[in-house]
Amino acid sequence: MQTPVSRQFATFALIGVGGLFVDMAALAVALHLLALDPYGGRVFSYLMAATFTWYMNRQFTFTGVSRRGAIRQWARFLAANAVGAVVNYGVYVLVLNTGPWVMGVIGLWPAVLTALLPYAGVAAGSISGLVFNFILSKRLVFRKS
Structure with a gap:
């Protein structure tokens, strides 16, 4: 019996949430322990998260x-x-470069x-x-197959 696509997508998305946490933790390691810049650190964190999500999707989705x-x-x-990765990285760069300006314009940008x-x-x-x-x-x- 084949798993319905909606269930596969839900499982894929939940694993993606786990991947998000792996991504953020790996980014923190890259920025603070490996002293990478936010762009190189993001490449590192993406590869860690992609490996995690590949393995989990292989096992569960x-x-x-x-x-x-x-x-x-x-x-x-x-x-x-790679298509999703390019979209993902592009949005990341967009947020890094426009976030302070957008939030400053609407008065919601505390330095913290x-x-x-x-x-x-x-x-x-x-x-x-x-x-x-x-x-x-x-x-x-x-x-x-």
Whole structure:
């Protein structure tokens, strides 16, 4: 019996929430322990989160798919999700570069929020890439043979 697409999408989205937390934690490590800038740190955190979500989706979302060729499947996952990754990263950069200006214009930009801006960018980017990533993962990475 095949899992309904709506259930797969819900599972994919929940795993994406877990990936969001992995992404933010990895970004904190990149910024504060590895001393990377927000852009390089974001590449690092994205790869950590993508690896987490690939593994979890392999185990829970797309069941019944061959478990062989994990490294190849992981590489296909990264390649297929490159569209979502570009959207995700683009939104992240947009938030970093326009967030203070937009919030300043409407009078809601206390200085303390500056430190939180990269994490807001991660969240906005993750949400924007979700649909792209689900469709491409389902059709290209976890398709049944």
